[in-house]
Amino acid sequence: DRSVDTLDWMSAETKREAHLKLSKYTPKIGYPDKWRDYASLEIRPDDLIGNVERVAAFNYRRQAKHLGQPVDRTEWGMTPQTVNAYYNPANNEIVFPAAILQAPYFDPAFDTAVNYGSIGATIGHEISHGFDDQGHLFDGDGNMRNWWTPADEAHFKEVTAKLVKQYGGYEPVKGHKINGELTLGENIADNAGLEIAYKAYKIALGGKEAPVRDGLTGDQRFFIAFAQSWRSKSRDAATLKQMVSDPHTPDEWRAFGTVRNLDPFYQAFNVKPGDKMYLPPAQRFHLWW
Ligand SMILES: [Zn+2]
Known part of the structure; x- marks a missing residue:
């Protein structure tokens, strides 16, 4: 809400709608x-192919049952x-299953910055x-309006469009650049999400300076934790497949493509021309800054 209020480019009319949409978000946490x-799904320990087929049929029947029924929110x-x-x-709605609400992503005992x-x-x-x-085409009630x-x-x-150009310049596999249009929604979410998380971190500090730990400032630990959350390894062939079929930018570029748009990153690590x-x-791309 605060980020919407301080935007100088957004009209009062659109801001009112943005606040309304935010107020109607449903968070789902942990489990349904x-x-x-x-019970009706049969799993046999010695029949992998059969299990895959039965799971597919089970899921199909579950989906088909929704036809003509009211939406189950x-x-x-x-x-x-x-x-x-x-x-x-x-x-x-925003949904966070129990499994992501644990280490290394979250632990109540972790440092706030992390x-x-x-x-x-x-x-x-x-x-x-x-x-x-995509999401901005829907209103708070989930209607396309x-x-x-x-x-x-x-x-x-x-x-x-700046973001399309920026990511379109990255080359995760030699000779193959990221499709900036395909990945736009996810890249907006990565960049806007980190901006919001950084602001929330500052609010959580309540105006106090974060303690230095292991020789690292709070801001340094914040950015390192973000980068660490994207640690993964994949072969070039798998990365290529992802680049043509998946709206997510490959993990390594999700990490560094995002932080370099955020001004505090430059101060935190003394990054220079x-x-x-x-x-x-x-x-640098800013949406809510
Ligand atoms: Zn996403």
Whole structure:
């Protein structure tokens, strides 16, 4: 809400709608109120192919049962044991299964900077999906309704075009650049999510300076935790497949593509012109800043 209020480019009309949409977000945390009944699904320890077929048929029947029925807004699109999270524009809901609410993403005993840099950025990411290139076309009730004034819509397109260009310049596999259009929504969510998480971290500090730990400042630990949350390894062939079929930017570029748009990153690590991750201020992407 605070980030919407301080935006100088957004009209009062669109801001009112943005606040309304935010007030209607439904968070789902941990696990569903109603457990899914798997009793009719037969799993045999010696029949992998058969299990896959029966699971597919089970899921198909479950989906088909929805036909002609009212929408069940309590339903979950992920299991509690899935290490992931999602935003569903039709329900205007953000969902965080139990499995992502534990180390290394979150632990109540962790340093505040680390929690905000990892699960905080993920929460910010999912919230931002309601305002990305797809999500902003839905209102707070999940209806497809454009609630943006033409001028705000034009500004949004102009700002996000910067991101299309930026990510389109990255080359995770030699000779193959990222598709900036395909990945736009996720890249908006990554960048806006980290901005929001950083602001929330500062609010959590309550105006106090974060303690130095292991020789690292609070801001340094925040950015390191964010980068660590994207640690993964994949072969070039798998990365290539992801680049043509998945709206998510490969993990390594999700980490460094995001931090270099955030001004505090430059102060935290004294990043200067000429450094590999340096971006001139005018080229940095800000949506809610
Ligand atoms: Zn996402």
